[in-house]
Amino acid sequence: MKIENSMDTCICTKPGDLKYVRKPVPERQPGHSIVRIKTVGICGTDIHAFEGSQPYFSYPRILGHEIAAEIMETDDPRFSQGENVALLPYISCGKCIACRRKINNCCVEMQVIGVHVDGALQNYLSVPSDLLIKSEGLGLDELALVEPLAIGAHGIRRAQLLSGEFVLVIGAGPIGLGTMEFARIAGGKVIAMDINEDRLKFCEKELDVGYTIKAGQPDTLKNLQEITKGDLPTVVIDATGNQQAIVNSLNFVAHSGRLVLIGLQKDRGCKVNCVK
The missing domain is CATH 3.40.50.720 (NAD(P)-binding Rossmann-like Domain)
Known part of the structure; x- marks a missing residue:
């Protein structure tokens, strides 16, 4: 499967403003996978961010954290190219007291995809491979509902x-x-x-x-x-x-x-x- 050199993105530049911009496709880093976004749910978080009322939010930001995607590149042996997956959008540091206690959702440095870092309203996304969730037979719309x-x-x-x-x-x-x-x-x-x-x-x-x-x-x-x-x-x-x-x-x-x-x-x- 060929990945394009550039991709479409939809950026919320400030409350009430969305802009379409072409950006380079991210390069895969070790321990990460490149996924092609297939389906994105629009959450209340996205609406509040667009309105300017979402806590812990900064601009500009690419929204989207309810994600179904297709694996394009990976070095994780659990997954294959072309496989559909859901995505856990919570990136934890792995080092703080919460992460050391295996309570990663309470991470001191929590980064939420689509809130603290750019999300899925773009063609491709580079994500830590341990955030990928196998489809287990679910369709794309169903996979996008896994997170909510x-x-x-x-x-x-x-x-x-x-x-x-x-x-x-x-x-x-x-x-x-x-x-x-x-x-x-x-x-x-x-x-x-x-x-x-x-x-x-x-x-x-x-x-x-x-x-x-x-x-x-x-x-x-x-x-x-x-x-x-x-x-x-x-x-x-x-x-x-x-x-x-x-x-x-x-x-x-x-x-x-x-x-x-x-x-x-x-x-x-x-x-x-x-x-x-």
Whole structure:
């Protein structure tokens, strides 16, 4: 397979501005692979970066971290030229205390492809080969969903959800939907909360979520107590990244329960006023 000498890139130069630019194709370094980008998911992170509201972001930047790709060059014996792969977009240093403890997602020098370093809105990408994930028979669209779905799976794992527990997922966007499905697979009694009634109807119809609550209503807490027979959920997961939603989530978790924050928010200051 022949790699071109130059490639198209789409660069977010500043909030609200995208530019197409031709750039040289990267050369493969030892331990890296050159992949041809086949499919890229557009994440809320990309939208927030374009709007100028994404935390930990700098410009100019090539966006794109939900990636399905084809291997063009590699020295990794696990992979072959022409093989389709998913890509883990989190580059860790391998040296800090978190990496030494094998908790690479907490790396002190974490570099996220498409956020801290250039991402997949270009024809080719040079990536560390240990970030490549075999397709296991998945198609390109499915491979691009591996990363966002993994976020929900990780959230449920961190919550240590037990079968039969009530779990409240706040935010019925793509990340929240994935989280609900993994909670269901783990045996949790899923409660979906969102301000958007259409999203809640989708949860009921398409994901068979047993309980839905519209957020921001005077009787929100009362409805939650009725569903859980007065106990409140023992697991609450915020998938909104909204500061007020994160603060409010503290009021929804049962005594001895667990609160997992999946969403990020940009503002540093917040006021917490718990009712219990």
